Amino acid sequence: MEKEQQKSQNIGDWLLRVVKGMMIGSGAILPGVSGGALAAVFGLYEPIITFLSNMTHNFMKHVLYFLPVGVGALLGVFVLAYPLDYGLQHYPVLVLWAFIGAIVGTLPSLYREAGKNGRKTGHIVLAVVTAILMFLFLFWADANFNVQVEQNFFTWLMAGGIFASGFVVPGLSPSNFLIYMNLYQPLTEGIRQLNFGILIPVGIGAVLCVLLFSKAVRRLMDVAYATIFHIILGVVVASTAIIAPPAELYNGLGFLDYALVALLFLAGLAIGLWMGRLEDTYKTDID
Template identity: 55%
Template sequence: MKDTKTKNNFIHWMIRFLKGIFIGSGAILPGVSGGALAVVFGLYEPIIRFLANIRKDFLKNIFYFLPVGLGALSGIFILATPIHYGLKHYPVYILWAFIGAIIGTLPSLYREAGKKGRTSKHNILLILTAIISFTLLSYFNHQLNMEIPRNFFSWLLAGGIFASGLIIPGLSPSNFLIYFSLYQPLMAGIRGLDFSIILPVVLGAIVIILSLAKVMRSIMEKFYTTVFHFILGIVIASTAIIAPEHSLYTAFNGFNYFILLLIFLIGISLGYWMGNLEESFE
């Protein structure tokens, strides 16, 4: 009995670690929201509850979220280089793998959104949110582009933007960092362990997380079903927006499309598996 309990604890630890990797890698992938992935994996609500009242069950929560944090750091630091390389040399494959993974998690996210009941109005909200969000994101992707000086305060801002993607599901911090021309230097700083960049980013992230967590918890408690359908609409829009542009397919042949389809289906399977992973060990 004790061995079984130990084994189950280890399995749950590894599940949270894997989810953390996805959340961390999603946070640095343009168009993807770490917060939305936290929702998909059933971690968003407990994370917000913890951050909104850190002193309550502090040690218990620390031990619970430790593998998530370690996984997220692994996703950010370890995968920063391969993701950067992949987006530079094989963007179509990398983006469709992530699109597939997110699509695979949508059934579990839809179930989560309706956990406390839903009406036709919530489904209408979901559809309208997806359409409006896609329109706005398309506009920002093509119209918004500015460059700000790279200094301590700009990296504080980058950290705040980074954290906003966790607290506000569906918000892609990488997109906004690209708009401000901070994405590439931030990724370079992470890959090179440049602490003159990393430390202010972490500080800015902590400030935003502690400032917004209580607000989001209050909103979630009062409007749970509405908020989750709104989030699901944003997730759908932000997933559609990262689909590669037509110009990236110019050199593709039948074999390339076959590999792409295979990667996409593997992504869907992986996402579906991850979305239901926790339940299979309950």
């Protein structure tokens, strides 16, 4: 009986990590959303950064732990890219509010994570100030950045580094910068068409970015864990607020549409809270 319960818990843990990976993968390609921020709210950011900063430590144990996350992330990028892209084009208000609800639902878990080593009033102030400043920066960037970059091997290397930066720096939305550089649509098209002329340099750039900067991030967390995570908390709040649909998208919506928006937000909120509780239930020490 005990073995069956353990097996059931292991399966539940594995499936949970697949779902988290799908959310992180889909978040990585959504404008305004950060894969790193989602990794943080799902309790995976610190373990992944720790592993990447010292890959020789318990290598196989970490690989087996993160395998379902990687599988889910690939599903999120390659499979969910189609319905997400369609939904954002035709039903952006519904999709974005459902996503916002899911992120808001995970914030209590992230708040607990940020304070697990202690919390001072200054940390709360830091999170609030970070949220305000990041929101203002993202709002300004959205209104002012728009450049054209030539597409070649080195451009896609750079795009891969930008893409991965959203994971290394939680709250940073690489999709926004790729849109500003007019590389987002060609990249998503390359993903859909499995264009390896794009995917290979993007992958190389992403891996180099993660390997180069993960150790520095790990060292920062070792000396200032609460500070770093409260900054992350503020950035997550700002990056969530910035993806709220603009007023013009509500034109033509009726009562039933608003009711559906509210329903999807609440559904996303419930899923986020549920995933936060599952994280507490299935949290595993992999060090």
